[in-house]
Amino acid sequence: MCLQLLSLSPAGAQAVTGPKQVTVEQGSSLAVSCSYKPRYKLNSKYWCRKNSLWPCLTYIIETDGSEVTVTQDRVSIRDNHTANSFTVTLNSVTPGDAGQYSCGVKKRVGINRWHSTKVMVSAAVSNTTEDSNLSPLTTNPLCLRD
Ligand SMILES: *[C@@H]1O[C@H](CO)[C@@H](O)[C@H](O)[C@H]1NC(C)=O
Numbered sequence: 001m002c003l004q005l006l007s008l009s010p011a012g013a014q015a016v017t018g019p020k021q022v023t024v025e026q027g028s029s030l031a032v033s034c035s036y037k038p039r040y041k042l043n044s045k046y047w048c049r050k051n052s053l054w055p056c057l058t059y060i061i062e063t064d065g066s067e068v069t070v071t072q073d074r075v076s077i078r079d080n081h082t083a084n085s086f087t088v089t090l091n092s093v094t095p096g097d098a099g100q101y102s103c104g105v106k107k108r109v110g111i112n113r114w115h116s117t118k119v120m121v122s123a124a125v126s127n128t129t130e131d132s133n134l135s136p137l138t139t140n141p142l143c144l145r146d
Pocket residue numbers: 080081082083
């Protein structure tokens with residue numbers, strides 16, 4: 001049973017493709033685009049958090065199969081039927097957002113198709129370095145002349 005399900009995963013990974021991993025700076029916005037086979041154009045697309053090899057049981061956000069943008073809290077999802085791809089956006093990224101996610105296509109019959117992406121969150125660029133570079137300038141007598 002276990003082996004059978006696992007052996008089906010590679011097929012699912014081919015129907016939906018996307019980045020293996022993305023790095024986003026803390027506080028900024030993350031955008032992940034996933035492509036799908038044209039035959040899934042009108043299927044619902046979803047984004048979910050993954051804790052294991054198993055498919056997601058609940059979705060963070062999903063489309064109804066149309067190109068209408070769906071937004072919930074910091075997350076939005078938008079399908080593009082022309083490009084055969086959909087984009088998930090996550091705003092105001094926090095360290096807690098780091099982890100494994102899946103972008104997927106819901107199937108009415110049979111198992112869903114999905115692609116897994118690792119999201120890594122980098123520390124926000126420090127202001128301190130910039131400040132210490134700026135301070136000498138503002139106190140530089142040359143700048144204050146006149
Ligand atoms: C959808 O994708 C097509 C082709 O890449 C692009 O020209 C179009 O601007 C996209 N539509 C939206 C709403 O982003």
